[in-house]
Amino acid sequence: MPRFEPDLQYTVSALSNQTDQRYKSLKEFDYIVVGAGSAGCVLANRLSADAANRVLLLEAGGRDLNPWLHVPVGYFKTMHNPAYDWCYLTEPDEGIAGRQLQWPRGKVLGGSSALNGLLYVRGQPQDYDRWSELGNNGWSYDEVLPYFKKSEDNQRGADHFHGIGGPQKVSDLRLRRPIAEHFIRAAEEQGIPFNEDYNGTVQEGVGYFQQTAYKGFRWSTARSFLRPARKRHNLKVVTGAQVARLLLDGKRVTGVEYQHGGSLQQANARAEVVLSAGAINSPQILQCSGIGDTRTLSVVGVEMAHHLPGVGKNLQDHLQIRLVYETSERTLNDELNNPFKQFMVGLQYALTRTGPLTLAASQVVIFTRSSTAAERPDIQFHMQPLSADKPGDGVHPFSAFTASVCQLRPYSRGEVRIKSADAFTYPEIHPNYLSDERDCNVAVNGIKVARGIASAPALKSHIIRERVPGGEYQKDEELLDAARNFSQTIYHPTSTCKMGKDDMAVVDERLRVHGLQGLRIADASIMPEIVSGNTNAPTIMIGEKAADMILADNCG
Numbered sequence: 001m002p003r004f005e006p007d008l009q010y011t012v013s014a015l016s017n018q019t020d021q022r023y024k025s026l027k028e029f030d031y032i033v034v035g036a037g038s039a040g041c042v043l044a045n046r047l048s049a050d051a052a053n054r055v056l057l058l059e060a061g062g063r064d065l066n067p068w069l070h071v072p073v074g075y076f077k078t079m080h081n082p083a084y085d086w087c088y089l090t091e092p093d094e095g096i097a098g099r100q101l102q103w104p105r106g107k108v109l110g111g112s113s114a115l116n117g118l119l120y121v122r123g124q125p126q127d128y129d130r131w132s133e134l135g136n137n138g139w140s141y142d143e144v145l146p147y148f149k150k151s152e153d154n155q156r157g158a159d160h161f162h163g164i165g166g167p168q169k170v171s172d173l174r175l176r177r178p179i180a181e182h183f184i185r186a187a188e189e190q191g192i193p194f195n196e197d198y199n200g201t202v203q204e205g206v207g208y209f210q211q212t213a214y215k216g217f218r219w220s221t222a223r224s225f226l227r228p229a230r231k232r233h234n235l236k237v238v239t240g241a242q243v244a245r246l247l248l249d250g251k252r253v254t255g256v257e258y259q260h261g262g263s264l265q266q267a268n269a270r271a272e273v274v275l276s277a278g279a280i281n282s283p284q285i286l287q288c289s290g291i292g293d294t295r296t297l298s299v300v301g302v303e304m305a306h307h308l309p310g311v312g313k314n315l316q317d318h319l320q321i322r323l324v325y326e327t328s329e330r331t332l333n334d335e336l337n338n339p340f341k342q343f344m345v346g347l348q349y350a351l352t353r354t355g356p357l358t359l360a361a362s363q364v365v366i367f368t369r370s371s372t373a374a375e376r377p378d379i380q381f382h383m384q385p386l387s388a389d390k391p392g393d394g395v396h397p398f399s400a401f402t403a404s405v406c407q408l409r410p411y412s413r414g415e416v417r418i419k420s421a422d423a424f425t426y427p428e429i430h431p432n433y434l435s436d437e438r439d440c441n442v443a444v445n446g447i448k449v450a451r452g453i454a455s456a457p458a459l460k461s462h463i464i465r466e467r468v469p470g471g472e473y474q475k476d477e478e479l480l481d482a483a484r485n486f487s488q489t490i491y492h493p494t495s496t497c498k499m500g501k502d503d504m505a506v507v508d509e510r511l512r513v514h515g516l517q518g519l520r521i522a523d524a525s526i527m528p529e530i531v532s533g534n535t536n537a538p539t540i541m542i543g544e545k546a547a548d549m550i551l552a553d554n555c556g
């Protein structure tokens with residue numbers, strides 16, 4: 001287990017419910033933020049920057065004291081660990097051969113940013129322009145770019161697309177392996193251009209990921225946004241506090257009821273409650289509070305407070321199809337399976353903060369098109385110089401790399417639905433993967449693009465064979481079968497409380513819940529459509545913009 005340098009030791013005693021004696025007995029705040037995840041920590045910081053605002057941040061999980069939460073590769077230890085992960089399991093899903101998938105979600109200060117794959121990706125400008133075209137004024141790319149830059153402190157410096165001096169550290173990888181270089185050359189041989197910065201002028205191309213890390217440590221939003229605010233006397237952070245329901249006075253949300261230390265407690269918000277509990281829990285809290293589709297709620301016996309049929313609907317995710325190639329070139333599998341090399345890996349990290357322990361979930365990224373018909377990149381590759389049966393499992397006992405491909409803008413839509421009025425019972429998650437024929441076509445073509453790269457000269461001579469799905473899968477219907485059987489989530493659920501103007505929208509363009517006062521939602525659930533890339537940076541941006549709007553709307 002790595003030791004921490006004193007200045008990086010994240011002591012959060014000030015973040016517990018003993019934060020400030022002056023606030024210990026307080027039950028009334030200006031703002032209550034529910035969930036200290038990617039968006040919630042941003043909100044807690046920005047809203048409490050003005051000492052006149054009294055802010056309460058409630059987090060169901062605990063403090064982030066485990067060192068593995070701060071070592072980049074620590075997700076292998078924290079994912080699927082109920083101490084830090086909600087450990088959701090999806091319902092059996094016809095589109096993926098009836099399988100159920102584990103859906104980790106962070107349950108700790110930092111939320112999912114504390115156990116995610118660290119990949120820093122914003123998506124395509126057209127994603128945000130599309131949000132704006134759907135009627136969400138203020139969300140075009142030009143309008144959200146300043147918020148991406150505001151949060152950012154990029155190791156490469158500032159330019160038109162990037163910021164420095166923000167709380168969120170973004171840096172280059174501290175690990176390179178030859179097989180990754182071969183993969184990049186092979187992609188170039190297939191006509192995919194090298195791209196130094198997929199968050200810059202264009203997204204399309206092949207290159208190395210940037211990550212939310214600094215000097216070899218993970219930079220979760222707890223680390224980046226919460227820690228600098230921890231000494232503010234007007235911010236109270238309570239961990240181990242799970243919000244059960246919202247308190248309503250007619251159509252006005254006045255506070256929350258939460259479980260803490262074995263008892264139910266209440267806190268009141270004079271201005272607003274902000275739900276930042278993520279794409280599973282934000283709709284769940286709404287539904288348990290009687291806000292949702294009348295039919296869904298009446299089935300489980302929740303008393304209706306406000307009919308809002310879109311709550312929990314419109315669920316989207318990126319489904320990745322993982323291809324595993326056995327290689328003659330040695331990969332990280334060989335290092336991680338050898339006790340002596342494992343020791344050296346630990347030593348390298350201890351001495352230089354480099355090497356495999358700084359591993360983000362992937363090294364090489366490709367954004368490209370699954371067919372010539374695609375107007376812009378519609379698939380993304382994550383390439384890792386290692387392989388396992390599934391993320392978080394031990395690596396294979398042979399040299400291999402993984403190239404997973406996902407569709408960036410799936411058409412399939414799922415749902416999150418409570419199955420009990422009890423706020424502590426997990427909701428049902430129905431992803432409905434590959435339920436739209438267009439997604440099936442992209443899945444098949446994505447495997448073909450992957451095989452094209454694997455057969456390019458720069459890579460072919462290093463490959464012994466395709467292990468997963470394997471050469472026996474050739475015809476289109478067989479490839480679709482492979483997609484249904486060998487796919488996994490990339491952990492990007494979004495859009496269950498979508499922003500918009502239509503009947504299924506849950507929040508408006510200022511993230512206020514339709515038809516209610518005193519309640520906003522700011523997290524991955526508000527995305528009208530999932531972005532073309534990983535979802536952490538966009539969610540931090542949502543937190544930044546939400547804070548700005550809340551402060552503007554409540555001034556004076």
Ligand SMILES: Cc1cc2nc3c(=O)[nH]c(=O)nc-3n(C[C@H](O)[C@H](O)[C@H](O)COP(=O)(O)OP(=O)(O)OC[C@H]3O[C@@H](n4cnc5c(N)ncnc54)[C@H](O)[C@@H]3O)c2cc1C
Pocket residue numbers: 034035036037038039040058059060061075079104105106107108109110111112113115116117118119120121241242243244276277278279281282285361490491492493522523524525534535536537539
């Ligand atoms: C394993 C994994 C790997 C990922 N890899 C990447 C990646 O490499 N790059 C990337 O960009 N994205 C990645 N993601 C996705 C990204 O991290 C999420 O999209 C993002 O963190 C979502 O932020 P959020 O604020 O919506 O929710 P979260 O960050 O999940 O925060 C929600 C918070 O609310 C708390 N909460 C929930 N319910 C309650 C309640 N009732 N009361 C009080 N608190 C509550 C939770 O405990 C949690 O702390 C990954 C996610 C996971 C899980």
